[in-house]
């Protein structure tokens with residue numbers, strides 16, 4: 001019956017979690033999946049979130065279906081956070097935003113919409129990118145290509161090559177961009193570089209699709225949204241997928257959003273209707289609980305201030321771990337430059353380790369990184385950093 005069905009070899013990130021979970025070695029360290037763990041190696045329950053959860057638990061209430069587009073209070077909170085509450089595109093009603101099943105759900109609904117209404121367009125992801133970008137856009141029917149991005153020689157961006165590539169693309173090509181904390185490399189564009197890129201996008205009439213999953217982990221909540229706000233200000237046909245998995249530590253609640261910045265309120269209403277149409281045909285409406293929690297945190301000034309300080313504490317802990325790893329490695333492996341560990345931003349570091357070195361780390365030391373050499377720095381803590389640094393030093397010898 002099912003012999004003709006293709007075998008699924010698994011996802012490179014999620015399958016590694018399964019291998020890690022099966023590993024019985026006590027010293028094992030998970031630096032694979034992008035999850036923030038605290039200094040004790042635990043997934044945090046943020047205090048801002050916990051307060052709302054407590055209130056919800058002590059006053060149970062009915063759980064009706066949310067509308068197709070999600071919770072209104074949540075959607076406006078997403079808009080304020082991404083664009084800034086007084087952004088003209090927002091006050092003019094030109095942004096269509098729906099609540100989605102995490103950032104992945106937003107990418108899927110956005111990709112379905114774009115492929116349906118711009119069927120000739122191709123999509124382009126950075127080389128490299130988060131694996132699922134390609135998967136989701138291909139799943140929506142797109143032909144997906146790559147654009148030059150990471151330069152191993154400089155541990156920076158191939159900026160000239162990238163901009164020349166963008167400058168050669170036909171109208172309506174879709175560019176999947178990372179506004180901050182690039183996944184997997186941790187290498188970001190500067191505001192000046194964004195200005196150049198956005199100008200090319202405007203000139204070539206391309207469609208920027210910005211995926212932001214780590215807002216607040218790079219610079220701060222506002223500066224991490226620089227490219228988003230600038231693109232909206234320039235009147236570009238911007239799509240944004242956002243996720244609260246990491247910065248609210250609400251992974252399993254699947255709280256995300258999809259926004260489209262449109263030339264007019266009328267067009268925003270049309271796009272909004274199509275988003276609802278797409279949602280109805282896939283899953284009808286999103287789940288309610290995580291959206292209630294996120295909306296309460298975002299819309300209550302005291303909780304928002306608390307949350308902001310919690311996000312910055314996570315950011316600072318990641319930075320401290322970067323510095324810690326750098327210090328040990330610089331001392332143990334002289335003659336090799338590890339500056340990049342400090343310069344990269346967000347949860348991830350492209351370590352430059354080869355696949356053989358990554359496998360040695362896994363086999364000999366139970367230290368798990370992705371085969372690409374991507375490390376989730378947020379898996380480091382004071383109890384394992386020395387061990388991990390020594391293991392790195394060993395495979396780098």
Ligand code: LMR
Nearest residue numbers: 013032033034035130183
């Ligand atoms: C990651 O990149 O590890 C995270 O975004 C988790 C995922 O779903 O891949």
